[in-house]
Amino acid sequence: MAPARTEREVLLATRGLTKEFRGFQAVRGVDLDIERGTVQALVGPNGAGKTTLFNLLTGFLTPTSGTITLEGRDITGQQPEQIAHLGVARSFQITSLFDQLTALEHLELALASPTGLGRRFWQSERRLATFHGRADELLDQVGMAHPAHRPAGQFAYGQKRALELALALALDPKLLLLDEPTAGMGLEDVDRTIELVRRIATGRTVVLVDHNMHVVGSLADRVTVLQQGEILAEGTYDEVRTNPDVVTAYLGQPHA
Amino acid sequence: MTEQSAPTAQLEQTAEVAPARRSTVRWVLLAIGLVAAIALPWFVYPPVAMDIAAWALFAISVDLLLGYTGLLSFGHAAFWGSSAYVTGLIAIHVGVPFPVAILGGMLFAMLIAVPIGYLSVRRTGIYFAMVTLAFAQMIYFVANQWHSLTGGENGLQGIPRSFFGIEQVETDAFYFYYAAVGLILLGAWAAWRILHSPFGRVLVAIRDNPARARALGYDVERYKVVVFVLSAGLAGLAGGVFSISHGFASLQELAWTTSGKVVLPVLGGIGTLWGGPVGAALVVLLEDKLATIGFDGIGIITGSIFIVIVLLFRRGLWGTARTVLQGLADRRHRAPRD
């Protein structure tokens, strides 16, 4: 009824989402609403179930119970490749690249994915050169303007993280899930990545997992706190930060 | 963001082989390979030359799965052997020119590869190897039992070599080699085309990181089934040539020892395309030499050599040679930066 609600559109929603590993519930009854165009942070101590939640949302794990809907459509139990085609892309907490391929070859693959070009075993791989222009733009966007013609297995850590982001972006996703994009970075790189994610996030919907409260504070419109697989609190950064439950459970320690 | 802020700045630039020079190397190798294929029957007994060519293509077909997709099939005898039989049956009962019979055998191998591939690609590693072996053993069993069609333990005898009435090809192994090696080269070219296609790029991605490939939207299982069927087609093509060349198809072609020839590309070096032919030439020539001097323990000799090579050259013969040559070339000319 309230007119303000019309512009708030839920892109992705979960209801009672639960994942059990041999009797241990890593995610328990999570109800999550991700609004279109927002950056939502997912925080919580190690083992809270953040990565497991990402794996459920992207089809890498099948929920024990509960549902996932994307734009109102039930996508529970769909395969990772199907969910990718529906416009959900993710980066991985532990860098996950193709060791033998160069940065450009990675992006060509990602860009070719929706076109079906990858099925053509009878054509030259030069056909993939159609994506060079867009690939260069993406590399530029993540600060890899001059990629080495070397396999990614030989990249420096920072480069791998940057390529990880570019790959997720290449799919031009409706929903971008970033699992600890600043993991293992020095302070300077963290600030750079915040800037980068801010630019990427304009006009997109992003769910971001990060341990660094500085990152969360600067980027997130809303914050969800997860603890032992359950949602402990939800709200704006300031609301969550002052929530007594959260203070005792997680934010108790001072942070930078 | 400025260029300085890029993590790229930290990258140390080491030598790379300039793409232009690398492609020159490729053409030179291709020329050497072609000359070797053409000259072979002048230096070795033509039927042995034919065996080398057939096993070389079989090794390439295995490498397509093992070296480029990361799948170890231990049941490729199913495709080599069933094509050997079907090719023989078509040649005997239909009397078409032998390339047509081989095409039939190859298509049959691809046809049975669809369900076998579909049921086995869900497994990985040793489980994939076991499932493919199980299917191959099933087909061996069927061929053994179906005596009226396959000749059972006697094998399929008297496969003709009909070739448009050109008598030299039909009767002389030397000329037959040139007629048949064209099919083998066509198969090798197909493998090269597949590996250097957009599909081939996806295969490498799947080998390196299947989960990431899925996250990018690639249906990994489907790609594996397709490459499995393509690989079976190449193994079938090789098996068909083999059975026409020998004039018979025996249960040996379907036995697990034939599947064991997966060692051929490992000897030469997997993921190199040339490794398979190098390994095949080595093993076939060695077995032939040992057989002519009347040596009994062929398996012991080839087995020992296999172990020595695998221990000494982890990338196989060809793979190691290539790495050494590339290292030398890189030291001499550093690639210019662009």
Ligand SMILES: Nc1ncnc2c1ncn2[C@@H]1O[C@H](COP(=O)(O)OP(=O)(O)O)[C@@H](O)[C@H]1O
């Ligand atoms: N595949 C799995 N099998 C068994 N337990 C798992 C698996 N994946 C995660 N877990 C467990 O689930 C819990 C949540 O893990 P995770 O989602 O990785 O946490 P976070 O990303 O928040 O640090 C941990 O206790 C972890 O050990």
Ligand SMILES: [Mg+2]
């Ligand atoms: Mg995690």
